[in-house]
Amino acid sequence: MLNLKLFINGKWSDSVNDEKRNIINPANNEVIAEASRASVEETKDAIEAARHAFDSGIWSDMPASERASYLFKIADKLEENASELSTLEMLNTGKPLREAEFDIGDAVNCFRYYGGLITKPNGQTYSVADPVQGLIVREPVGVCGLIAPWNFPLLTGAWKIAPALAAGNTIVFKPSELTPITTIKLFEILEEVGIPAGVANLVTGGGSTVGNELAESDKVDMVSFTGSTTVGRSIMKAASGNIKKIALELGGKSPNIVFADADFDTAVDYALYGIFMNAGQVCNSGSRLLIEESIHDKFVESLISKAKKIRVGRGDDPSTQMGALVGEDHMNTVLNYIQIGIDEGANLVFGGKRITSGGLDRGYFVEPTIFVDTTPDMKIVQEEIFGPVLVVQKFKNEAEAIKLANDTPYGLAAGVFSQDGAKALRVIKKIRAGITSINAYNLAYNEAPWGGYKQSGLGRGLGTFGLDEFSEVKQININLEVSPTNWFEG
Structure with missing residues (x-):
């Protein structure tokens, strides 16, 4: 030792x-x-x-x-x-x-x-x-x-x-x-x-x-x-x-915005990476996924399908794709937020539980978790959970996407997925956040400034x-x- x-x-x-x-x-x-x-x-x-x-x-x-x-x-x-x-x-x-x-x-x-x-x-x-x-x-x-x-x-x-x-x-x-x-x-x-x-x-x-x-x-x-x-x-x-x-x-409660004209597979891939990398214990996680209404159901279905395949386990297992939370206290905080989301009326469509099977009973593992049917006033939408918990919000148009994206006390990161370059840049420029990407998420470089707006x-x-x-x-x-x-x- x-x-x-x-x-x-x-x-x-x-x-x-x-x-x-x-x-x-x-x-x-x-x-x-x-x-x-x-x-x-x-x-x-x-x-x-x-x-x-x-x-x-x-x-x-x-x-x-x-x-x-x-x-x-x-x-x-x-x-x-x-x-x-x-x-x-x-x-x-x-x-x-x-x-x-x-x-x-x-x-x-x-x-x-x-x-x-x-x-x-x-x-x-x-x-x-x-x-x-x-x-x-x-x-x-x-x-x-x-x-x-x-x-x-x-x-x-x-x-x-x-x-x-x-x-x-x-x-x-x-x-x-x-x-x-x-x-x-x-x-x-x-x-x-x-x-x-x-x-x-x-x-x-x-x-x-x-x-x-x-x-x-x-x-x-x-x-x-x-x-x-x-x-x-x-x-x-x-x-x-x-x-x-x-x-x-x-802290952060960063929005990841997906328009209907986005490259679908790329957006799904980055949505998963944006929240489940390091089990969501990342300050700039894309913990709020904003999806345009016309593709919402299809997108959520694809997210769930892929989230089911994420291999959660010990870090020394080469097949592991998502590891443990840092400790018992933090795990309990994350699980408490999941219960709060349920109590607030959000729809838990995947995950939400501690994992104890497969030899993981002594560790602090939580399933990849996805909520839909959320509203801006919910705690799970407004507060940083710092775990593998994704809250999905639905929007009708560009203006509503921007409004929802800026509707938290935080302003660390944001992403926009669209094949309309002008629209993507228009939206990014109106989001109050310091670390932003277009058609990508969770990028960090030693050469680029790191930090956020607001709180x-x-x-x-x-x-x-x-x-x-x-x-x-x-x-x-x-x-x-x-x-x-x-x-x-x-």
Whole structure:
């Protein structure tokens, strides 16, 4: 069994309070590791180490090309250990191995992308009426508290750590208490490639202890959080003490819109992929499927037919297409939402139950689930379920599709399926969401910005925007004619 430690100022240690949390495999409820639970004081120690490292300039003053070399080495080491990391990710999250392998590969690419990006030209110059030459430069924010979710542990960790380090910041990273294994392995790689002590620190523990301290501390200059909208609100409040910079990637209840003129098979395929990939535990899942009235019945029939064939099982079974939910509490939350949908009068046409047959009785598996005959006021339509639960809505025309699509507090993602390119683009432009696709769904690229509108968060990660997120902008004005202004001369 793995013993997962804290990494503070270049040293590994157990928590001083000797508190541990069992880390389980959600496919069979077996304990696979135990993780230290840091105290507030140890979190403060990690922040202090990051503060000292940043103020010393050991990382922020390093030439960009040298920082880039570290990121490339990290990527190489991740790639060398991809098989082990994929297996650990699969065991800790319950997702199929093929999904875990994709996540690790994308994390590798993320470090390489930012390693390359920081050596490219950046900044601006400007000219004004006075004899002044102006420069705009980007500088690191400082100490960044990074708080990652449990659904894509290493990948979302990379999405934060790579740009934060690339920009010259120092970090204190908090993985999810549920799925910390692969990010701890990542920190072993950071140590192996020689990241200077104090630049990258890792503190495992609860949100109310570690997360709150990162958000409240006056010595933390920025906090980046990915998780629920509810917790995001608490992060905003806690961060107000020193008006620190915040980046929030929060919940979603994203619409996937299918018009009658869409390529039918492609739309069905992406509708399934959009909600049942990673068992629906994806912030940008296409959890609301909006279908034009004339094809609604045929489309739902095809969805059910294909959903019946989805092979649910353990991640280490090569035939598995959908894995377990992350834990018992979350499974019960998903099942409770399904019961709420039934009680609200929605029509459950497929799934809806926990799976205990076929040797899955010890794990946390829920059937692919489809509701139809839903209305906009239902909780299952308005609230994020974060599980394999698809709610279908029917629309008559383009205007109604747009209205329904925008009718939730969220605005993370959206998809439109139509072979009329003008119509598809018209609709996408009117949807209040940050991550959108036409004739595809659930796409993500290191090169493209990630984030949402409304209660889906603040700021953007990934792409050049991700580097900007972890930077401050400074103007520098250079007087080209050095002489007194005589402003106060009589």
